[in-house]
Amino acid sequence: MSTRAVEAWTLEPLKRFVSEAAARLVLLMTPAGQVMAQHGFSRAVDVMSAAALSTAIMASTTEIAKQMHQPPFAALTHQGERHGIFLAGLSTNRGTIVALVVYDVDVSSVGLVQLFYEQLAADLQAASPKEGVPKQVLAADFERQLSESLNTLFGR
Amino acid sequence: MADDVKALSAQLAQDPASLVFLRLGELLRQRGQLDAAHRVALGGLERHPHLADAHDLYARVLADKRDYERAFDEWDMALRIAPAHVGALKGLAFLYFKVGDVAQAVSHLEAAQRAAPDDPGIIQAVAMVRGGQASAAASGLGIERAPEPAARGAAPLEEARVFAGLEGAQEGLLLLDASGRVLGGALRDPSGRDVSEPVAAYLAGVSQEAARSAKLLGLGTWTGLSAEGRQGHVHLAQPTSEALLLVVRDRSVPMGRLAIIAQRAAQAAQRWLEQQG
Amino acid sequence: MTAAGFGRALDLVTRVRGVRGAMLVSAADGLVVADQLMEGIKGPAVAALAGSLASRLGRAMTAAGVGESVFWHLQGSGGALLVVPAASGILVVAVAEPEVNVGLVRLELLRAAEAVA
Numbered sequence: 216m217s218t219r220a221v222e223a224w225t226l227e228p229l230k231r232f233v234s235e236a237a238a239r240l241v242l243l244m245t246p247a248g249q250v251m252a253q254h255g256f257s258r259a260v261d262v263m264s265a266a267a268l269s270t271a272i273m274a275s276t277t278e279i280a281k282q283m284h285q286p287p288f289a290a291l292t293h294q295g296e297r298h299g300i301f302l303a304g305l306s307t308n309r310g311t312i313v314a315l316v317v318y319d320v321d322v323s324s325v326g327l328v329q330l331f332y333e334q335l336a337a338d339l340q341a342a343s344p345k346e347g348v349p350k351q352v353l354a355a356d357f358e359r360q361l362s363e364s365l366n367t368l369f370g371r
Numbered sequence: 372m373a374d375d376v377k378a379l380s381a382q383l384a385q386d387p388a389s390l391v392f393l394r395l396g397e398l399l400r401q402r403g404q405l406d407a408a409h410r411v412a413l414g415g416l417e418r419h420p421h422l423a424d425a426h427d428l429y430a431r432v433l434a435d436k437r438d439y440e441r442a443f444d445e446w447d448m449a450l451r452i453a454p455a456h457v458g459a460l461k462g463l464a465f466l467y468f469k470v471g472d473v474a475q476a477v478s479h480l481e482a483a484q485r486a487a488p489d490d491p492g493i494i495q496a497v498a499m500v501r502g503g504q505a506s507a508a509a510s511g512l513g514i515e516r517a518p519e520p521a522a523r524g525a526a527p528l529e530e531a532r533v534f535a536g537l538e539g540a541q542e543g544l545l546l547l548d549a550s551g552r553v554l555g556g557a558l559r560d561p562s563g564r565d566v567s568e569p570v571a572a573y574l575a576g577v578s579q580e581a582a583r584s585a586k587l588l589g590l591g592t593w594t595g596l597s598a599e600g601r602q603g604h605v606h607l608a609q610p611t612s613e614a615l616l617l618v619v620r621d622r623s624v625p626m627g628r629l630a631i632i633a634q635r636a637a638q639a640a641q642r643w644l645e646q647q648g
Numbered sequence: 649m650t651a652a653g654f655g656r657a658l659d660l661v662t663r664v665r666g667v668r669g670a671m672l673v674s675a676a677d678g679l680v681v682a683d684q685l686m687e688g689i690k691g692p693a694v695a696a697l698a699g700s701l702a703s704r705l706g707r708a709m710t711a712a713g714v715g716e717s718v719f720w721h722l723q724g725s726g727g728a729l730l731v732v733p734a735a736s737g738i739l740v741v742a743v744a745e746p747e748v749n750v751g752l753v754r755l756e757l758l759r760a761a762e763a764v765a
Contacts, residue, residue: 235583294677324703326678326696560713573708580704581722584697588690588743590724597723598705601715605708619712626721 220252221364222309228338229254236331239298240317243339246270246304250364251312269302269315290332292325301328305336307343376402383411388418396428400435408432423453430462439466440632455486461493468500476500545617546610546640551575555643558619561602570617574607578615581607595633597626606633610640654682657760661740664756666748668727672764673739675699681738689743698731698741719754730754734761 218233218241220226225243233241233254240255242262248270256262277287290303301316314335316328379395392415399408412429419425430445443466449459464479480497487493544556551572558567577596585593596607599622606618606629618633654672661670662684669685671694678699683691701722709717722729723746730742730753740761742753 320676321703324676324678324696324699326674326692326699329679330693330696558712560711562713566711566713569711570708573704573711577701577704577708580697580701584701584722584729585724587693587697588724588729589688589726590722590729591726591746593722593724595723596705596720598709598714598720599718600709601718603712603714605712605714617712619714 218252218254219367221367222251224342224344225252225312225339228335228342231338232331232335235334236316236318236328237323238316238318238328240265240315242266242269242315244270244313244315246273246311246313255317265315269313272302273304273313290329294320294325297321299323299325299328301325301332303332305332305339307339308345309343312339387414390415390419390422390424392418393424393428396432400428400432405432405436409436421452423449423456423459426452427456427458427462430459434462434465439469442466443635444628444631455482457483457487457490457493460486461496464496464500473500543619544636545571545574545619547571547574547615547617549575549578549613549615554614555640558617574615574617577607578609595630597630599626604629606630608633608637610637611644614640614644616640651682654764655684657740657763658682658684660756660760660763661742661753664742664744664749664752666745667742667753668745669694669743670760671695671698671741671743673698673741675702675733675737675739685743694729694741694743698729698739701729702731702733702739719757721750721754730757732757732761735765738764740764 218226218230220229220243229241229243229252232238238254241253242250242256242265243252244250244266248266250262250266253262256265272291276291280287287304290301292302293300297320299318299320301318302313304311304313306312314332316332318324318328376395376398379391379398382391383389383395392411396408396411396415399405399411409429409432412425412432416422416425416429426445426449430442430449433439433442433445442462446459446462446466449456450463453459460479460483464476464483467473467479468476477497477500480493480500484490484493484497543558545553545558545567546555547553551574553567553571556567557565558570560566581593581596585591593609595609598605603619603621604624604626606626608616608618610616616633616637618629618636620629620632624632658670658672661667669683669689669691671683671685671691672681673679673695674681676699678696680691680695685691685694702717702720705720706717709715717733719730719732721731725746727746728744728748728750730744730748730750732740732754734740738761740757742757744753
């Protein structure tokens, strides 16, 4: 399975996490849904859907927490018959990153994913460049940037 | 000789606590009546568990029945009770010789020679073992009724005989590499199906997880993994950093004993792997 | 079972000399259900790794035809992990010194497993 990154500094921490947690799919993205790195996806359309849905879920749950006067939820997990889903946000020098992890319950567990997710968060924080916060994506640039990101993510 | 058996049996029946079982058991063993010898030796051992001769007799019967693993334990026990027991030293020398460990065989024979300097059998066995002549050595030691074809001496061990001398070598011992490929031994499930390959494949993952757990939990280097199952016991060891060894036995073999068996098998496997390399 | 009940089950294990901590772990998730650990032992890591090892070992044992695991023991040069799977999908786990009395820990883990089943 391939692991690819638009932001190069995310690549090594992601590879390590995938290997330790035995994750099947991983997506690292900004809260706006801009994909920074991925592992295991084979089609661009899947990446786009997963990113859009994940960030929407994060936005909804953050809002629910706000309504309840609580800090944002640390992580959301769902365990299905064959797969588990883990969705959480982490802080880096380049801002918040949302991580979506899908794992096979036969080869991993939410406990293992959580354990190595803490390591991923620490590794990404350490690897993230301290300067050069990316500029806001303008609507006019969005499609071009998305297309470039997908090309990088799928090695085109 | 039949009369001797009859007379000794009568004597034992009259006084079950007497030591006559030693003569009777040995006589039956020499006559090849191994099941009867086994019963007599075991009965005697139950009454005299701290008698080195009783363990020696039982070990001889077991060795004749090719149950070398248990024979090793019995001779080992005899030596714990009586460290200079000549029979046990000779027996262990024979077993070491069988698995190709000439140095250990000679060392035990020399200890036996110190205890019984005039025993011509030992003198002959030392010479034969050093010369690599297995059958003659076995005959000198008086261990086996029908010694097996020549042991390997210091020559490289054949793959099929990685675990020679250990009971169940082809059924309950599996040597594999770190990626889950079978190197030696074999494993069968209770229905008799060969399950070596699937088990080896699963074990590679078990060993990786054992190593990771030991490292992350601060347990040091993992040295073994033993598990008690509903139908049997298993012990996983690492003879070298690149190999794994699984020993499987039924539930009658206690976990502690299984660990000892695994340790011995790991040493044999280590020697074999070194010779291959 | 209440939290106090879990605590009593874990007490059985932690009172054995050489045991540094005991836990109840959800086998399928590798998550902590209850624990009594000495300082320095990372509960979530123990739970995740014990759960994962139990699952991998279980598959190997089934393939080998020795049936489900009743007790297992990972020996390390600096300590040991001892585990008994309880009927309810819970693993009763002990983290111990390398010289611990394994037989005694096993008995107490089995008793604790009965209590939480």
